[in-house]
Amino acid sequence: MxxxxxxxxxxxxxxxxxxxxxxxxxxxxxxxxxxxxxxxxxxxxxxxxxxxxxxxxxxxxxxxxxxxxxxxxxxxxxxxxxxxxxxxxxxxxxxxxxxxxxxxxxxxxGRSRNDQAANDLKLYLRDVARGLGADILVLQQALTSQAEAHVTTLAAGFTHLQPAQPISFAHQLLAHAQTFARDLDRLRDWDRRAARSPLGAAAMAGSSIAVQPELSARELGYDAPCENSIDAVGSRDHVAEFLFVTAMFGVHLSRLAEELFLWSSRQFRWIEMDDGYATGSSIMPQKKNCDIAELTRGRASRLIGSLTTMLVALKGLPFAYNRDLAEDKHAAFDTIDALTLVVPAMAGLIRTMRVNTDIMGKQSVDGFTLATEVADWLARTGVPFSEAHEITGALVRYCEDRNIGLEDVSDDDLAAVDVRLLPSIRSSLSPQAAIAARKGYGGTAPDRVLEQIIRLKTVLESQREWLSSHASPIAALKG
Missing domain, CATH: 1.10.275.10 (Fumarase/aspartase (N-terminal domain))
Structure with a gap:
């Protein structure tokens, strides 16, 4: 030949x-x-x-x-x-x-490389979506298991990276688990739209030979053929959408990575990484670095870049097939290869980290995180919140001048700031009282956090069922 x-x-x-x-x-x-x-x-x-x-x-x-x-x-x-x-x-x-x-x-x-290329990548991505989904589930499970162990563990919640209010550490962990649950739901939703077969579109006008593409579609696990043969070979929005879902997931991973840097730092000391999920320095023997999180944050930039590549490749194309569309594979494969390494490593880091509960508890009131409790207590006694805010601010200044915390003020200190600050306010000035008071749906109160875990487990079970319901078409090669 x-x-x-x-x-x-x-x-x-x-x-x-x-x-x-x-x-x-x-x-x-x-x-x-x-x-x-x-x-x-x-x-x-x-x-x-x-x-x-x-x-x-x-x-x-x-x-x-x-x-x-x-x-x-x-x-x-x-x-x-x-x-x-x-x-x-x-x-x-x-x-x-x-x-x-x-x-x-x-x-x-009866076929063309145009419909073949579109079909091959779509089948591959639908398979990969399940593998990625399984990895996301493992990561969510790691977060959920840690959350179950720390429902009553106190921590400082932050806004603007400044201490804000005491929270349950489980609540903070579950905030990340919730974003990952939505990422997996996006993947499921993407798959529903991707379940259309390009086969039978041939070069662009359809085929005069392969005239029953609905049968091939069913054999390959699709719901149906594409409605329009030009669209079938000339569109890659399913690739762009897949890359958006993965880029969004990458951004969420990067945000978790950023918190892991902080939590594992000597300044925070909230967590200690397992030796198997940390690295050292070639010159500084004492170092224990959170390299998994750093590599994850770096990979997130590549995921965003892949999405940008695909969108730019598509934006000026006439229909139907153009060779520019070959960029779909490079963008998709780079993204998939990055996540295949990153997600299991992050799950292992989360699963094995040790939480320094005593340190977190002590830090939960640093930076006057109980100030909102003072303002809320005053509001419940009938003081307009605008005034309560001012009174609380004055109390914070008073404590700063004397280098004491809100939980340390005496009856005389309270009265010196405002006569409406009665000794009975002291029952609200503890981090335990602060988190218990946030008992609305979605709040950080331990009972609400436990309920959130139960609901999240139901979501995860539904996602697990979706993953297990898929049969890869390439199994037919072994039949």
């Missing part, structure tokens, strides 16, 4: 492609991870060719066996693309032709 015969185009050209064109046009090595998805799509397409009368049942059986054999050999590393293979489709047609001769060439009827 000559090099010319394995190219999928070129008959109308008088000369071979230049070395520069060949180098630019050849798929990156990472793209060949789509081989199993192209093969399983070929199985489905072969059945369509039987229905169209292009293949006989006997020929189809030969094709099926060859395709499954190629899949097994590729997975085992027994075959690989050659330098002359322009892309996945060229590689697989070459190998198929080597194994079953001219019969392999029949498989190209």
């Amino acid at each position: 000559t090099e010319q015969s394995v190219r999928l185009w070129g008959a109308r050209f008088r000369t071979s492609p230049s070395p520069e064109l060949t180098a630019l046009s050849r798929s990156e090595s990472s793209y060949f991870r789509l081989v199993p998805y192209d093969l399983v799509s070929s199985l489905s397409h072969a059945r369509e060719l039987v229905r169209a009368g292009i293949l006989t049942e006997a020929e189809a059986e030969t094709v099926f066996a060859a395709i499954k054999g190629i899949g097994a050999d590729y997975a085992a590393g027994a075959i690989e693309p050659s330098a002359a293979d322009e892309d996945i489709h060229t590689f697989l047609e070459r190998v198929l032709g080597e194994r079953i001769g001219a019969l392999g060439g029949k498989l190209r009827a």
